[in-house]
Amino acid sequence: MSRLLRKTGSILARLLSRKGSALALLFLSAVTFAAIFANFLPLDPFGQKLVNALKGPSATNWFGTDELGRDILARVVYGARTSLLTAAGAVAIAALAGVPIGLVAGFFGGWRDAALMRLVDVLLALPAILFAMAMIAVLGRSQAAALIAVGITGIPSFARITRAQVLTLRKRDFVTAVEAFGGSATYNMFRTILPNSWSPIFVQVVVLCSVAILLEAALSFLGVGVPPPTPSWGEMLRTGKSYLHEAPYYAVLPGLVLTLTILSFDVLGRALSDILQGRRDVDVVAKAGEASS
Helix, strand or coil: CCCHHHHHHHHHHHHHHHHHHHHHHHHHHHHHHHHHHHHCCCCCCCCHHHHHHHCCCCCCCCCCCCCCCCCCCHHHHHHHHHHHHHHHHHHHHHHHHHHHHHHHHHCCCCCHHHHHHHHHHHHHHHHHHHHHHHHHHHHHHCCCHHHHHHHHCCHHHHHHHHHHHHHHHHCCCCHHHHHHHCCCCHHHHHHHHHHHHHHHHHHHHHHHHHHHHHHHHHHHHHHCCCCCCCCCCHHHHHHHHCCCCCCCCHHHHHHHHHHHHHHHHHHHHHHHHHHHHHHHHHHHHHHHHHHCC
């Protein structure tokens, strides 16, 4: 446990040492904090005051008000909860399904590999937005349906990345040693190979968060995502585009928050990839030195 904490602290320190990843981490932390503790903030995303409809940004309403007089900042904050919850659930579904598929396919090979990878190829060939819309048409329009639909579209990425890692590690000495000492296939997959494959999987978690948020916003923008009155960034963009001339802030400000959130996840994912790749190179050199000595 202490070793894991040391590694986590080292990675966090290296992220904070880079300006881009530090700013991305700071922004995402602020958005996440606001989303989690939104109920304790003096914000009401549902309060309607028609006399204040489409009022510009002011000291009272920092992001202005919408066509029903609701505070746009409050709806952006509560919309962050919708987006982050959908992203977290979608990534969990994708990882819980995709990682075992990649493990089994890469470890056993043969007909299992062929069958599972053909299934993954089918999912990969389907346009994500169209597949998600079809899933929502079947499951009905709700946040749970959007979460499941977005999650299924992320399964192929986890399966392919995990399979590639397993194929790289499958014939390594420490894996064959476990087999020689009678370790079962399940033990080898989940206790030997998977712990040594976590770096690219973790990076994919961060990257897929940005994809999931964008896809959820796209579904809401098309009118098939989270149903109103639940605040959603995509829904605000969809409604705000009708008022671009008289109230451009309505679409621009939520769109700016959405853009910065996706960009922050992307920057964080790239930085993590560089840092973890560097750590793997150091580990390889260290193991090679130990072997030669």
